[in-house]
Amino acid sequence: MYCIITIARYKKSTAFFGFLSMAFFRIFLLKNKTIPFYKLMGCGKNGTFDIRPDVQQWAVLITTNELFTNYQSLYGRFIAAWWKRFHCELFTVVLQPTEGHGLWDGKMPFGNLPKQTSEDGITAVLTRATIRPSRLKAFWQNVSTAGAHLQEAEGFIMSVGIGEVPWIKQATFSIWQNKQLMKQYAYGTMQHATVIAKTRKEKWYSEELFVRFKVVQTTGTINGINPLKEYLS
Incomplete structure (x- = not known):
């Protein structure tokens, strides 16, 4: 199985069409039989949880058993043409899930993964949660502290x-x-480790998912570069 994430960045003048894409793309992804799971998402400002949205940047996440060579084959003609029409900057990462636990909307979209493996090298991590309404204030008061030194x-x-x-x-x-090095940051950085402990103790999340991936390949750029x-050369 592959997980594929595409980040589409629109020009300021066409950012509204990024918002519209979240409605239109859903129709075509739902009909695509090669994509068993998909999510259409907005993006935060600073590369992590952020209460301020980046209205120019939008994300598509899918799972598939096939490795495609271009956007039209992967997402379908309509979505590929949409991005081309609005001159989007596109950055795509192809991943293979290796470790993880938890649910996403009650599902295990990446399969029943082991919690730990010997897999190493370039590592991608997806941390996802549904925040309890009663814990929203606590979450947003603490999240900036947790990600303060990420970059x-x-x-x-x-x-x-x-x-x-x-x-x-x-x-x-x-x-x-x-x-x-990822673990060193996640569990060795005092601010981040403290917030992780709070999420457990105060039960901030009604659902959460944590998955690690092997990076297979990337195409395109984000903010002018392929990081x-x-x-991967």
Whole structure:
């Protein structure tokens, strides 16, 4: 199985069409029999959970058993033509799930994964949660502290904040040079570790999912660069 994430960045003048795409794309992805699971999501401002949306940037996540060579084959003619029509900057990451636990809308979209494996090398991580309405204030008061030093962390390559429902259903997708450095940040950084402990103790989430992936390939750019170019050459 593959998980494929595409980040589409629109020009300021066409950002509204990014918002519209979330409604239109749903129709075509639902009909696509090669895609058993998909999510259409907005993005946060600073590469992680962020209460401020980035209205120029939108994300598509799918699972599939086939490895496609172009956007039209992958997403279908309508979606490929839409991105081309609005001159979107596109960045796509092809992933294979290796480890994980939890549910997404009551499903295990990446299969029944082991919690730990010996897989190492370039590691992508998806952390996703549905926040309880009664815990929204606590979540948003603490989340900026947890991600404050993410981009300066050793081994960090890139991250993007994504979400299906503003402020309630949120996710962070990040990529690291290896699993050990990712763990060093997640569990060795005091601010981040403290917030993780709070989520458990105060039961912030009604549902959560944590998955690690092997990065298979990337295409395109995000904000003018391919952050993985030097690692996957």
